Structure formats: structure tokens, C-alpha cells
Amino acid sequence: MKILIAADMEGITGVVHWDQVNPKHIEYPRFRKLITADVNAAIRGAFAGGATSVTVTDGHHDGRNIMIEELDPRASLTSGSPAPLSMVNGVDDDVDGVMFIGYHGRMGAANAILDHTWSDEIVSGLWINDRAFGEVGLNGAVCGHFDVPIIMASGDQTLCAEVRDFFGDKIETAQIKKALGRMAAECLPPAQTSSLIEEVSKRSVVNLKSGTAPKPFKVTKPITMTLEFVQSNMADRAAILPNARRTDGRRVEYSADDMVTIYMAFRTMIAMTS
Numbered sequence: 549m550k551i552l553i554a555a556d557m558e559g560i561t562g563v564v565h566w567d568q569v570n571p572k573h574i575e576y577p578r579f580r581k582l583i584t585a586d587v588n589a590a591i592r593g594a595f596a597g598g599a600t601s602v603t604v605t606d607g608h609h610d611g612r613n614i615m616i617e618e619l620d621p622r623a624s625l626t627s628g629s630p631a632p633l634s635m636v637n638g639v640d641d642d643v644d645g646v647m648f649i650g651y652h653g654r655m656g657a658a659n660a661i662l663d664h665t666w667s668d669e670i671v672s673g674l675w676i677n678d679r680a681f682g683e684v685g686l687n688g689a690v691c692g693h694f695d696v697p698i699i700m701a702s703g704d705q706t707l708c709a710e711v712r713d714f715f716g717d718k719i720e721t722a723q724i725k726k727a728l729g730r731m732a733a734e735c736l737p738p739a740q741t742s743s744l745i746e747e748v749s750k751r752s753v754v755n756l757k758s759g760t761a762p763k764p765f766k767v768t769k770p771i772t773m774t775l776e777f778v779q780s781n782m783a784d785r786a787a788i789l790p791n792a793r794r795t796d797g798r799r800v801e802y803s804a805d806d807m808v809t810i811y812m813a814f815r816t817m818i819a820m821t822s
């Protein structure tokens with residue numbers, strides 16, 4: 549049983565501000581340790597639940613946050629950027645289940661710590677087949693393309709509700725903070741979050757083995773993505789992508805038959821804005 553841990557940073561233990569997840573800020577080294585600790589807890593739980601192999605993908609910023617020198621020696625780490633499948637790199641490599649660790653609510657969600665979708669300076673909204681998506685839905689649909697389910701997630705209460713909304717009530721969730729807004733939360737300390745994440749991770753792998761984990765999340769084909777940018781000049785640039793359609797001042801639409809192509813178009817259009 550092979551597990552992929554897709555890690556982000558805004559939903560990690562104690563994080564409530566951008567400075568804490570910004571490599572240039574003095575607070576960042578503390579939170580590198582905390583993302584590594586949250587990921588290690590998930591790794592321990594996965595093996596305790598019966599995983600035979602665990603690989604971790606570091607999906608925040610430039611993918612260089614998790615400290616390999618402190619990583620559980622049984623796991624491997626995909627570090628650096630860009631990896632071919634970005635935040636869920638490795639999902640195409642015979643993976644049985646994916647865990648979202650340190651995830652966050654989509655751009656615009658209320659009471660969600662650092663809510664955003666990819667970049668809050670670039671993306672103001674994302675819809676797939678007219679449904680509002682954040683990183684949960686987007687990355688979950690890429691995993692679904694490879695027939696791999698999301699089996700657990702950790703983050704605040706809004707993230708936990710978002711994953712249940714997308715993947716159903718069978719997903720296991722570790723709520724490690726209660727957001728009181730975008731940049732304030734009631735946070736559990738690492739001594740509590742480690743055991744919570746470990747326990748939930750273990751349960752999710754046991755569920756996967758017994759056939760009670762969520763099913764892979766699939767979007768209906770053909771797939772149409774609408775990407776709304778913060779500024780119209782970003783849409784000017786993104787609309788240059790062949791087959792993209794400008795639909796509004798800040799909106800560009802793109803259609804494809806498969807989710808990986810949509811994911812690549814999404815990432816390409818964002819890269820084109822700068």
C-alpha cells in the first residue's frame with residue numbers, strides 16, 4: 549500500500565500569517581520545523597495503518613520547506629519546483645491514497661486561515677464546470693484522474709468542511725486549528741496536533757485497506773475551467789495561451805478532455821501573468 553503525502557504550509561500547526569510561511573521572514577524557520585513535524589506525524593500514522601511505502605511532496609512556494617534531515621527515515625521527499633505534477637507530484641506512480649497535510653480553504657472562503665487558490669496576488673477565483681474550486685478540488689481532481697482517492701486532510705475547520713464537500717463524509721480530517729478569520733485562529737500546540745494527525749492518518753489507511761475510504765474524485769468531461777485574475781492585465785497575458793478564451797475583463801476560460809491538461813493550462817496561465 550503506497551501513500552502520497554501532499555503537503556502545503558498554510559494549514560500547518562500554528563500558522564496564522566503569511567510571514568510564517570515566507571522563506572524571507574524571520575519567523576519562517578520555526579514553521580519549517582512545524583511542517584516537518586506535521587508531515588512526520590502523518591508518516592507515522594500511515595505506516596501504523598499498514599502503508600508499505602510513503603512518499604512526500606512539498607507543495608508550498610518553491611517546494612523547499614520540509615527539512616529532510618528531520619524527515620522520518622522510512623519516507624522519501626520530492627523537493628524543489630516545478631515538479632511535473634506540482635503539488636501532487638508522484639500521484640501517477642502506483643499510489644493507492646493521498647493525504648493533504650497543511651491544506652487551506654479556497655480563495656474567498658470565510659473563517660479560513662490564509663484562504664487562497666495558488667496565489668492570492670494572481671487568482672481571485674477558479675471554477676471547474678461552474679463549481680467554485682480551490683486547491684483542494686483542483687489537486688483532488690488531478691489525483692482522481694489517476695484513480696487515486698484523497699483519504700485524509702489536516703488544516704482548519706473550513707478546510708475540513710471543504711474536503712468533506714468535495715470528497716464526501718468518508719474522508720478523515722484532523723482539525724488542528726479553529727480559524728476566527730483569515731489571520732487569527734485558536735491553535736492546538738504541536739504536542740496535541742502530532743498525536744491527532746498520527747491517529748487520523750492511521751485510520752485513513754485502515755479505511756483504505758478495508759474499502760471504506762472515499763472514492764477517487766472525478767470531474768465530468770469535457771472539463772471547462774474559468775480562471776479569474778486579480779487584475780485585467782493578467783487576463784490579457786493568460787489569454788495568449790492557444791485555445792484559451794477571454795470571457796470577461798478578468799476571466800479566461802479553457803476546456804479540455806482531461807484533468808491533467810486543465811492542471812497544466814491553469815499553471816501555465818498563472819506563470820504567464822508575470
Ligand SMILES: [Zn+2]
Pocket residue numbers: 556557558652666683
Ligand atoms: Zn496553498
